[in-house]
Structures are given as C-alpha cells and as structure tokens.
Amino acid sequence: MANQENNYGGSEIKVLKGLEAVRMRPGMYIGTTSSAGLHHLVWEIVDNSVDEAMAGYCHNIAVTVHPDNSITVVDDGRGIPVDLHPTEKKPTLEVVLTILHAGGKFDNNAYKVSGGLHGVGISVVNALSKKLVAQVKRDGKIFEMEFARGNTTQKMKEIGTSEETGTTVTFWPDETIFETTVYDFDTLHDHLQETAFLNRNLKITLTDEREMEPRVVEFCYSGGINDFVKYLNEGKAILPGLNRPIYIEGKTDEDTPLERRGEVEVSIQWNAGFSERVMSFANDIYTEEGGMHLEGFRTALTKVVNEYARSHKLLKEKEANLTGDDIREGLTAVISVKLPDPQFEGQTKAKLGSSYMRTLTNKIVTKGLSEYLEEHPNQAKEIFKKGSQAAKGRLAAQKARQATRRKGLLESASLPGKLADCSVKDAELTELFIVEGDSAGGSAKMARDRSIQAVLPLRGKILNVERVQEHRALSSETITSLITAIGTGVGPEFNIEKARYHKIVIMTDADVDGAHIRILLLTFFYRFMRPMIEAGYIYVAQPPLYQLKPKGKKRGKYLYTDEELALEAKKYEDSSKYTVQRYKGLGEMDPDQLQTTTMDPKNRIMLRVTIDDALAAERAVADLMGTQVEKRKDFIQTHAKDVRFLDI
Structure with missing residues (x-):
C-alpha cells in the first residue's frame, strides 16, 4: 500500500509550456488579479513605450480606454523588431509576445535603462488577455499579429505602408483571470501623469471613450520633476524664497564600468506644514519602500544642512545637531534615478537594492545641495529655521508621548x-x-x-x-x-x-x-x-438615510441613498400610503434600529x-x-x- 501511495515519478511532474505558467499563477507576475493587477497590464505596455522614450526614440504615448474596457497603447518609438529571430526562426514580434523571457532588456545594447519587467511584461499581458492585437510601423511598412490567451491566432502579416515608426497594442483582459475588467479613470490618470512628470517633455494622452462625451487629458511637463514637486505642494504655504524647487542632477563618469553607471535627479522644496512627502523612483518605477537611492539622499541631506549650520554659526557649539526627521519636516521631494540593471527587492519592485546607488546619490546630493546653500544664504537660513522649530516640536512631542503612555498605564x-x-x-x-x-x-x-x-x-x-x-x-x-x-x-x-x-x-x-x-x-x-x-x-x-414605512406597518424598509428612495417611492401610486423618515443623526434612531441597520454584522454596510x-x-x-x-x-x-x- 505504501509503495502505491508513494508512486512518485516523471509522470507526476507537470511541464508548463509557453505562457501557461503565467495563466496558472498570474499573481507571481502582476502581484494580484484584483483591480490593481488589471491596471498593472496597462503599466507594463506603457513601460515599454517609456523605455523607448528614455532611450531617446519616443516622444508621444497615447492610451485609450474603449467602451468595452479594452485598452489601446500607441507610441512613436522605433517599433518592436519584425525581422526573423536568429535562433527562434520566427518573427521577433512573435517571440517577444509569446516567450516569457524575451526582450531587449537582458543586455545593454537595445536599452541602457528600462523600467519594464525585463522582457517579461508584454508577454505577460498577452498571456492574461483573451485577445491582443499588435501593430508595428517600421521600415516603411505596417505589420500586424493577433493572439488569444498567449497563443498566436494570426501570423504576422503586412497590412499597409507608413513613413512613421512605432508600436500599437490593443488588448482585452481575460475576465476568467481578473476579479474585474473595468478600468478606473482616476487610477489611469494619476499613474500616467506621474510618468509624464518623470520624463521631461514626453507627451502622454489619456482618452476614455466609455462616456457619451469622451474624456481626453494630456500630460507634458517641460520642468520634469520640478513640476512634480510643485504639483505635490499645490495649496501649501512654501518657505520664503523657495518658490522654485531646488534641483540637483548628476551622473557617473564616462569611465565607470557599465554595470555601475547611473544618473540621479532630485527636486526638493519645503512647505510650512509638518508632514514629509518624499517619493523615490528607479527607472520610472515608484519604489514605495525606498531603498538605496533614498538612503543616500537622506544621509546627504542631514549631513549638508548640519555642516552648513555649524560652519555659519547657526548652530551653537554646544547645541546638538538637527536630526533627519527635523530637517525633513515640511519637505516635499522627488528622487529619480536611472541605472542599467536595477536590483529590486521583491517582485513588486517596492525597494531598490542596488547598493552603489546609495553612494552615487549621496555624492551628487551632497555636492549639489552644498553649492545651493552657499549660493543662497537667505534660503539656507529658512531651511535651518524650519528644522530648528521641528526639533523643538520633537522634544515637546517626546514629553507628550511619555505623558500619554503613562496615562495609558494608569x-x-x-x-x-x-x-x-x-x-x-x-x-x-x-x-x-x-x-x-x-x-x-x-x-x-x-x-x-x-x-x-x-x-x-x-x-x-x-x-x-x-x-x-x-x-x-x-x-x-x-x-x-x-x-x-x-x-x-x-x-x-x-x-x-x-x-x-x-x-x-x-x-x-x-x-x-x-x-x-x-x-x-x-x-x-x-x-x-x-x-x-x-x-x-x-x-x-x-x-441609512431614510426609512420608508407603508401605512399600518410598524417597520419599513431602510434606504441608504436618494436613488433608492426614488425607486421605492415609484412602487406607490399614492404617496399618502407611506411615510418617509429621514435620519439626520444617529441619536434619532432607537437602539434596536441602530443595531439592525448599522452595527449588526449580518445586516450592516461598512x-x-x-x-x-x-x-x-x-x-x-x-x-x-x-x-x-x-x-x-x-x-x-x-x-x-x-x-x-x-x-x-
């Protein structure tokens, strides 16, 4: 019996071919099959277009949401290659869309930097779409291929001529994979706007055709991340003299080995508020958990401000240095780094792990901020004054927290x-x-x-x-x-x-x-x-906002919106046959009503x-x-x- 139960041999090992693995475990590639994963499909296609922009070939990207929630992404880059692949013996366009680890991002010949899933992204989108159509303009011609759930359904064919270049991808997400296939306009809007901020002068157009009057918005920022910081600080009182963000940029020397090259862009501005808002990006990917570039920035910021304060007698000899938290109170900053082979921690790329970027960012920010403070003494004093006030608040907050903790214990x-x-x-x-x-x-x-x-x-x-x-x-x-x-x-x-x-x-x-x-x-x-x-x-x-109660009944139906009330009222030809009670406050409900409508897990809406x-x-x-x-x-x-x- 034991031998029969442990009959573990080659027949038990399942081999997943092509893109089957992606369809079986989509979360491994896009994080989730919820709305976030659905939108991630768009990011992957857009990232490919942005890679073309970072390489200097793409200037316009257009994203369109069609009435059936299919998506079209158009760029004017070089176009995905269509020639016969030397080893796969099929059009390169087909290789890129149907083989998981195929793309121009595994060496540094096609792209010096890239933000996509390193040759994974577009094939993953193909695998998770019930249909995908790819068109390529290059070499004076227009080529087209069609796919379904990762499989080729129409071989590449020439459908026209064009003097332009670029790639157009239209895809229909597979409803058997995703919890929802309805795209959220605001989510698309905010991500594409963020992408435009990070790529100076790149024009991105978003069109939503799902309404009677299509919504069209365009993003293009000549100021790049400076415009991003000003956008984040809209409506906030800016420190005197700092209406123009402090912009710092730099890159490695030309003789630096290719694998350790990098570029750093930083824009910083302080407002009169008390919250810190620092956003960091690596190859246009938002590193929510920070990483080496953020560490380098923070270390440099703290060091430079304290050294300036010491050398210019703003800090007295016996006074303690300002902490990083003090200096960053009211700070809004965007850190954007570009590097050829970023190492991220985790599939979601939330944290940059390339250690040399800490040193590079620190070096560039130290040099740039030191020069700025020396050249702008009035602004430097305002920055120090803000940090000094934060330090006093920090000490007061420590005492308040201790009092709160003691109170809690008592x-x-x-x-x-x-x-x-x-x-x-x-x-x-x-x-x-x-x-x-x-x-x-x-x-x-x-x-x-x-x-x-x-x-x-x-x-x-x-x-x-x-x-x-x-x-x-x-x-x-x-x-x-x-x-x-x-x-x-x-x-x-x-x-x-x-x-x-x-x-x-x-x-x-x-x-x-x-x-x-x-x-x-x-x-x-x-x-x-x-x-x-x-x-x-x-x-x-x-x-609930209302209770609609038919005459003669002790209890009626609880309604939560005006729309629900209008629908219920339509059921009664004579308005004298029912009464409507509007609940202005919770105190107007008796405990039984409150329990039934709002607190009982079986009935409540939260x-x-x-x-x-x-x-x-x-x-x-x-x-x-x-x-x-x-x-x-x-x-x-x-x-x-x-x-x-x-x-x-």
Missing part, C-alpha cells in the same frame, strides 16, 4: 473617557465604534454586542492634526483618549501588534457636522496611524478605508485639511452640485 484598569469596552480580548474578533456625542454614544452602547463591540463617544470635534505639530495634537484629551483606547501608541512607539481592535469603525451622523468629524478622524489615522489603514483595520459605518493611491490620498488630506483656504473653497465650488442635504 488607566489600563479603567480605559479612557467614556469608553464602553467589550469583554472579548482577542483583537481579531473585536470592534471599536467611534461615535460623536453622548446621545449617539448612548444608543450605540445599548445597540452593541457587548462581547465584541466597544463604543467610544467623542467629546466635540477632534483636533485637525494637519495644521499642528505632533506635540500640539498629543495635548488634546480627545486624541490621547483615542490613542489609549486603540493601544498602538504613536510615533516611534507605534506598534500595530498592540492594537486592541482589528476593526475601528467611524460612525457619524449623515449631516455636515458628521462629515466634518469623519474627515478629521480619517486625517488623524492617516497622519498618526497610517499602518492601521494599510492593514485594513479602519472602516466607515453607513447608517466601507473599509484603503490607500489605493498614496499620492491622491496625500493631496486630498492636504487640500481639504491643510492651511490653504483656497483649496477647500475650490473643492466646495466644484462639488456643490453633489450636496444632498445642507444644514443651515
């Missing part, structure tokens, strides 16, 4: 404020509902499941942490109570493993005040406990807060909660037509 037996805690201690099972005021708090406490649901009523509006330094935020009793209740701490002491609840639910009224409290709380979590958002622990409750696009989230928080009134005014004027209810 209150461990009786948790803060009016918190009604739950009896279960397993954080994976428990929920904390944050509600506004005693009235809603009373209803929520009566409606909750006491074993797993805790309720924390807020006393008034939470402080807007976007406008104050950390020590000022930590002096707020509401904020310290919230931190103590959650248990993670903030700042250097933050530890997500100590979270007392894995669902933290913001439950506010459906009026203007409720919306204000909600954005204030989201701003707090974004600034002080961002890992909680990234871990999926933060939710927003969706209490929205999980995510950060799909850190750039968009950063700008939204800064625009709506920052110091510049104009940005909020513009938002209100733009979205006034969308307001459903206004309390006057």
Whole structure:
C-alpha cells in the first residue's frame, strides 16, 4: 500500500509550456488579479513605450480606454523588431509576445535603462488577455499579429505602408483571470501623469471613450520633476524664497564600468506644514519602500544642512545637531534615478537594492545641495529655521508621548473617557465604534454586542492634526483618549501588534457636522496611524438615510441613498400610503434600529478605508485639511452640485 501511495515519478511532474505558467499563477507576475493587477497590464505596455522614450526614440504615448474596457497603447518609438529571430526562426514580434523571457532588456545594447519587467511584461499581458492585437510601423511598412490567451491566432502579416515608426497594442483582459475588467479613470490618470512628470517633455494622452462625451487629458511637463514637486505642494504655504524647487542632477563618469553607471535627479522644496512627502523612483518605477537611492539622499541631506549650520554659526557649539526627521519636516521631494540593471527587492519592485546607488546619490546630493546653500544664504537660513522649530516640536512631542503612555498605564484598569469596552480580548474578533456625542454614544452602547463591540463617544470635534505639530495634537484629551483606547501608541512607539481592535469603525451622523468629524478622524489615522489603514483595520459605518414605512406597518424598509428612495417611492401610486423618515443623526434612531441597520454584522454596510493611491490620498488630506483656504473653497465650488442635504 505504501509503495502505491508513494508512486512518485516523471509522470507526476507537470511541464508548463509557453505562457501557461503565467495563466496558472498570474499573481507571481502582476502581484494580484484584483483591480490593481488589471491596471498593472496597462503599466507594463506603457513601460515599454517609456523605455523607448528614455532611450531617446519616443516622444508621444497615447492610451485609450474603449467602451468595452479594452485598452489601446500607441507610441512613436522605433517599433518592436519584425525581422526573423536568429535562433527562434520566427518573427521577433512573435517571440517577444509569446516567450516569457524575451526582450531587449537582458543586455545593454537595445536599452541602457528600462523600467519594464525585463522582457517579461508584454508577454505577460498577452498571456492574461483573451485577445491582443499588435501593430508595428517600421521600415516603411505596417505589420500586424493577433493572439488569444498567449497563443498566436494570426501570423504576422503586412497590412499597409507608413513613413512613421512605432508600436500599437490593443488588448482585452481575460475576465476568467481578473476579479474585474473595468478600468478606473482616476487610477489611469494619476499613474500616467506621474510618468509624464518623470520624463521631461514626453507627451502622454489619456482618452476614455466609455462616456457619451469622451474624456481626453494630456500630460507634458517641460520642468520634469520640478513640476512634480510643485504639483505635490499645490495649496501649501512654501518657505520664503523657495518658490522654485531646488534641483540637483548628476551622473557617473564616462569611465565607470557599465554595470555601475547611473544618473540621479532630485527636486526638493519645503512647505510650512509638518508632514514629509518624499517619493523615490528607479527607472520610472515608484519604489514605495525606498531603498538605496533614498538612503543616500537622506544621509546627504542631514549631513549638508548640519555642516552648513555649524560652519555659519547657526548652530551653537554646544547645541546638538538637527536630526533627519527635523530637517525633513515640511519637505516635499522627488528622487529619480536611472541605472542599467536595477536590483529590486521583491517582485513588486517596492525597494531598490542596488547598493552603489546609495553612494552615487549621496555624492551628487551632497555636492549639489552644498553649492545651493552657499549660493543662497537667505534660503539656507529658512531651511535651518524650519528644522530648528521641528526639533523643538520633537522634544515637546517626546514629553507628550511619555505623558500619554503613562496615562495609558494608569488607566489600563479603567480605559479612557467614556469608553464602553467589550469583554472579548482577542483583537481579531473585536470592534471599536467611534461615535460623536453622548446621545449617539448612548444608543450605540445599548445597540452593541457587548462581547465584541466597544463604543467610544467623542467629546466635540477632534483636533485637525494637519495644521499642528505632533506635540500640539498629543495635548488634546480627545486624541490621547483615542490613542489609549486603540493601544498602538504613536510615533516611534507605534506598534500595530498592540492594537486592541482589528476593526475601528467611524460612525457619524449623515449631516455636515458628521462629515466634518469623519474627515478629521480619517486625517488623524492617516497622519498618526497610517499602518492601521494599510492593514485594513479602519472602516466607515453607513447608517441609512431614510426609512420608508407603508401605512399600518410598524417597520419599513431602510434606504441608504436618494436613488433608492426614488425607486421605492415609484412602487406607490399614492404617496399618502407611506411615510418617509429621514435620519439626520444617529441619536434619532432607537437602539434596536441602530443595531439592525448599522452595527449588526449580518445586516450592516461598512466601507473599509484603503490607500489605493498614496499620492491622491496625500493631496486630498492636504487640500481639504491643510492651511490653504483656497483649496477647500475650490473643492466646495466644484462639488456643490453633489450636496444632498445642507444644514443651515
């Protein structure tokens, strides 16, 4: 019996041919089959076009979303080669699209730098598309091939003539692979805009044909990453004299071995705010977790500012140096490096591991920033002044955190404020509902499941942490109570493993005040406990707006939007046969109604807060909660037509 069970031989080994491996394990190549993976297909095709731009051959890229959610990417680069491949004995276009590790990025002859998946990208897109059509203009002719799920369905053929060059790829994502095949305009918009910022003078056009009136936007930035930094700082008060970002660039010497060559571009600008925003890229790929280029930049920045302050007597002999965090308070920066063979940590390329780029970035930033500070003494003093104020705030914040921690220890037996805690201690099972005021708090406490649901009523509006330094935020009793209740701490002491609840639910009224409290709380979590958002622990409750009740009935149907109300009302010919109750606040619901509609896991609707696009989230928080009134005014004027209810 044992011999039969262990009959393990060659017949048990499955050999995946062509692109079968990609279809069987798509996550290994694009990270996920969710919406993020769907959009990754576009990035891979666009990256190939951008590689042509970085090589100096492509000047225009056009991305079109068709009504059926197919995508067309057109560039005016050299065009994928169509000649017979010397070893595969088939057109090179077919080789590139059907063989996983085929492309012009494995040596440095075709591309000195590249951002695509090194000969993997376009074949992966082909494998995960139910149909793909490729057209190439080169050598005075137009060639075309068709594919389905990675297999060739139409051999390459000549379909016309053209004096232009370039590649056009149209693909239809395979709905049997992806959870959704509907593209999000904003996601495409933000990524393509970012790409245009990183490639000076490259024109990228995005067209969405899914609406009656197609949306067309164009991106082209002559200032490159300087324009990127100014865009990130829109609506923020800039330090005096620094309206023009500090731009630094440099590259390795010509006699440097090819495998250790590199180029560095940095743009930096300080605003009067308290948040650091540094974005780093390697070959146009956003390195979310940083890496060697970011380390080199940070080390150089800290060293140069402190050395300047010492040599110019801004720092007294016995005063301690400013820390990196001090100097980077209010800093907005973009670091873009180009290198021939980038080594990334992980398939998602979140971190650059090429160690020599740390030394190169450090050297170039040290030289460039030192020269700038010497040539601009007034700006240098403003930068130091900003860092010095941050240092004072840091010391005050340390004291405030210590006080918060001591308070937490003292209150461990009786948790803060009016918190009604739950009896279960397993954080994976428990929920904390944050509600506004005693009235809603009373209803929520009566409606909750006491074993797993805790309720924390807020006393008034939470402080807007976007406008104050950390020590000022930590002096707020509401904020310290919230931190103590959650248990993670903030700042250097933050530890997500100590979270007392894995669902933290913001439950506010459906009026203007409720919306204000909600954005204030989201701003707090974004600034002080961002890992909680990234871990999926933060939710927003969706209490109903209406109850439509037929005459003679004790209970009616709960409705969450105006559209739902209109649809329900249509069912009644006579409006006297039903009543509509509008829930302006949670306090207007009795505990049973609140429990049924908003707190019971079987019935409730909750929205999980995510950060799909850190750039968009950063700008939204800064625009709506920052110091510049104009940005909020513009938002209100733009979205006034969308307001459903206004309390006057």
